[in-house]
Amino acid sequence: MSEEQLAQxxxxxxxxxxxxxxxxxxxxDILASDPQIEVLGSARNGEEGLEKIKELKxxxxxxxxxxxxxxGLRTVRHIMIESPVPVVMLSSLFSxxxxxxxxxxxxxxxxxxxxxxxxxxDIEDAKHQIIxxxxxxxSINIYNIHRVKLNPGDQDExxxxxxxxxxxxxxxxxxxxxxxxxxxxxxxxxLSPKLPAAVVVxxxxxxxxxxxxxxxxxxxxxxKVEVARDGxxxxxxxxxxxxxxxxxxxxxxxxxxxxxxxEDVPPARPLNDLFTSAANVFESHAIxxxxxxxxxxxxxxxxxxxxxxxxxxxxxTNTCVYPNLTEYAIERGTVDHVVDEKHLASQIEASMxx
Numbered sequence: 492m493s494e495e496q497l498a499q500x501x502x503x504x505x506x507x508x509x510x511x512x513x514x515x516x517x518x519x520d521i522l523a524s525d526p527q528i529e530v531l532g533s534a535r536n537g538e539e540g541l542e543k544i545k546e547l548k549x550x551x552x553x554x555x556x557x558x559x560x561x562x563g564l565r566t567v568r569h570i571m572i573e574s575p576v577p578v579v580m581l582s583s584l585f586s587x588x589x590x591x592x593x594x595x596x597x598x599x600x601x602x603x604x605x606x607x608x609x610x611x612x613d614i615e616d617a618k619h620q621i622i623x624x625x626x627x628x629x630s631i632n633i634y635n636i637h638r639v640k641l642n643p644g645d646q647d648e649x650x651x652x653x654x655x656x657x658x659x660x661x662x663x664x665x666x667x668x669x670x671x672x673x674x675x676x677x678x679x680x681x682l683s684p685k686l687p688a689a690v691v692v693x694x695x696x697x698x699x700x701x702x703x704x705x706x707x708x709x710x711x712x713x714x715k716v717e718v719a720r721d722g723x724x725x726x727x728x729x730x731x732x733x734x735x736x737x738x739x740x741x742x743x744x745x746x747x748x749x750x751x752x753x754e755d756v757p758p759a760r761p762l763n764d765l766f767t768s769a770a771n772v773f774e775s776h777a778i779x780x781x782x783x784x785x786x787x788x789x790x791x792x793x794x795x796x797x798x799x800x801x802x803x804x805x806x807x808t809n810t811c812v813y814p815n816l817t818e819y820a821i822e823r824g825t826v827d828h829v830v831d832e833k834h835l836a837s838q839i840e841a842s843m844x845x
Contacts, residue, residue: 505531522625544570580601596638661689665780689726691731691769701732722751762792785815790825794823
């Protein structure tokens with residue numbers, strides 16, 4: 492959503508839920524500093540937060556994880572069932588993979604590291620990001636957020652899937668911005684690791700929580716899930732995850748081995764760069780997938796994939812948390828297949844030529 496569209500909207504009404512009084516004040520002050528945001532009030536734990544949600548009907552809530560009476564994760568479960576509202580998680584527990592993964596699996600809009608103090612420089616540095624996330628969260632389609640149901644299955648079968656030899660013939664490049672991790676988790680849980688392919692995911696997620704999130708993700712699906720690293724050789728059955736704050740491109744060595752080039756420099760169009768490089772290396776065996784997100788990135792890269800006879804797949808806009816990314820690519824005419832979220836995995840498999 493553009494700044495002009497946001498300016499035309501009524502104020503975003505926010506409830507702050509945190510057990511620490513100084514953090515309630517710090518977050519409330521940050522939000523109130525933006526003229527497009529109104530802080531409705533606060534709650535000191537999840538149980539009180541649920542009551543306030545029903546009473547005040549906020550557009551967005553910010554939510555801590557570690558609270559007495561009812562913690563943040565239990566609160567999210569109740570919110571999504573009883574009173575659906577977009578949740579931006581703010582927590583100091585960002586290094587705990589079980590917490591970050593679970594929060595994103597349950598459907599929080601984003602998980603941000605909590606600023607470390609009421610008057611710290613960290614608060615000032617985080618100010619823009621918190622305001623930005625809350626304002627964008629107000630525009631989501633809350634009824635397209637669904638908890639991902641995972642079934643890790645038989646561990647022996649997972650090990651067989653993971654380590655049995657399969658050729659690397661295809662690269663699946665997945666791009667998404669805000670709201671994407673939840674859909675990525677669901678997609679990888681449905682996609683067979685026996686495919687002759689590797690996956691590279693670029694998604695909007697805080698770099699501070701990336702490692703912990705990926706470690707837990709790896710435990711929950713049959714794919715081998717790793718953080719995308721510079722110079723790593725791309726291997727079948729492996730999913731490499733990066734943030735949109737990084738430059739991630741696919742390259743090939745002189746002997747034809749595909750590998751990743753990763754730089755911690757925010758590129759202007761990260762998804763376009765990923766898709767274009769995948770097409771340049773894998774040509775007709777490049778499969779681009781565009782999921783929910785904000786912005787117009789990815790459409791040009793899709794055009795390059797199509798020019799190399801690869802396949803492009805976009806999630807239907809009516810199943811997206813944010814429709815902008817896929818809507819723009821569809822309007823540009825660079826999408827081969829527009830499919831419902833639950834059919835993404837089968838469409839990826841169908842795009843691999845026999």
